[in-house]
Amino acid sequence: MSRRVAVVVFPGSNCDADTLAAARAAGSDAYFVWHRDTDLQRADVVVLPGGFSYGDYLRSGAIARFSPVMQAVVAHARAGGHVLGICNGFQILCEAGLLPGGLVRNARLRFLSRPVRVRVESTDTPFTCRYERGDVLEVPIAHGDGRYVVDPRTAAELEAGAQVVWRYVAENPNGSTNDIAGVCNGARNVVGLMPHPERRVAAVIGGSDGTRVFQSMEACHATQHAGDVRAVGGRHLRV
Amino acid sequence: MTAFRVEVRVMPRATLLDPQGQAVERALHALGFEVGRVRVGKHLELDVEAANGEEAAARARAMCDRLLANPVTEDFAVAVKAT
Numbered sequence A: 001m002s003r004r005v006a007v008v009v010f011p012g013s014n015c016d017a018d019t020l021a022a023a024r025a026a027g028s029d030a031y032f033v034w035h036r037d038t039d040l041q042r043a044d045v046v047v048l049p050g051g052f053s054y055g056d057y058l059r060s061g062a063i064a065r066f067s068p069v070m071q072a073v074v075a076h077a078r079a080g081g082h083v084l085g086i087c088n089g090f091q092i093l094c095e096a097g098l099l100p101g102g103l104v105r106n107a108r109l110r111f112l113s114r115p116v117r118v119r120v121e122s123t124d125t126p127f128t129c130r131y132e133r134g135d136v137l138e139v140p141i142a143h144g145d146g147r148y149v150v151d152p153r154t155a156a157e158l159e160a161g162a163q164v165v166w167r168y169v170a171e172n173p174n175g176s177t178n179d180i181a182g183v184c185n186g187a188r189n190v191v192g193l194m195p196h197p198e199r200r201v202a203a204v205i206g207g208s209d210g211t212r213v214f215q216s217m218e219a220c221h222a223t224q225h226a227g228d229v230r231a232v233g234g235r236h237l238r239v
Numbered sequence B: 001m002t003a004f005r006v007e008v009r010v011m012p013r014a015t016l017l018d019p020q021g022q023a024v025e026r027a028l029h030a031l032g033f034e035v036g037r038v039r040v041g042k043h044l045e046l047d048v049e050a051a052n053g054e055e056a057a058a059r060a061r062a063m064c065d066r067l068l069a070n071p072v073t074e075d076f077a078v079a080v081k082a083t
Helices: A016-025 A068-078 A088-095 A152-160 A211-228 B019-030 B053-068
Strands: A004-009 A029-034 A045-048 A082-086 A102-104 A112-120 A136-143 A147-149 A164-168 A180-184 A190-193 B002-012 B042-050 B074-082
Touching: A004 A016, A016 A029, A016 A211, A045 A068, A045 A088, A068 A082, A082 A088, A082 A211, A088 A102, A088 A190, A112 A180, A147 A180, A164 A190, B002 B053, B042 B053, B053 B074
Parallel strands: A004 A029, A004 A045, A045 A082, A082 A190
Antiparallel strands: A102 A147, A112 A136, A112 A164, A164 A180, A180 A190, B002 B042, B002 B074
């Protein structure tokens, strides 16, 4: 059965339609949820898309983080539900404390909108299980505040716990700590990344290196389901 | 209740690279000014009604903790002025 994927729309989101299309193309039952709604409509997966929610006022993601829908997103994440934040969505997840670290102005100040290369560092997440570790992908970035920063202790913990999910290769476009392009939380159910996989889901738009992010949402679920039959009370059985 | 103006200064963490500060520093050097390190932050003014200055400051600090500053990337300071 298809998974229900809620794509949250904030005022200023601009990658919501692409993200919905990418999830549907992968077979998901995807739909929009407005930021004022408090009901995720039995979502299996929540995706916070890219854009400039609330005009990036104060700090990117700082105001979106207090949107009514975010209480439901936090509850979903705390219950083990899968959450993906792309670009502005990643910034919101950091502001909400669902992911460690924060995203600040690019080291060379310029807004960057171009393809970059990232390596898949961990396949043990709901959004990368269809990749192989070490796969190098070409996906676009489009951000002014994409420099991922964490204190050295947290950075060491992220590395030790294999929580770095994607890493820039060849060049670090924004000055991120340890070339980090995407991370997950300790429980591995919440994932955020700055590049835009939804913009690389077909040859006609420049490539399909991002497709498996959305296929992973369906595939990892199927695998988990087989295990859950015996894993009574297992953490994959969401309430 | 008294009206207070609380000035909040939010600065990037000292340990973090501040590319805006560096750019301004280079621009000042280019103009011939002698200046050491420059850092760029934010200044906010909050009009608050409170019983006293301590209460006004405490409320502003709570606002910083919750929204105005990100503890991962920024430090803040509050200064209270009666209006």
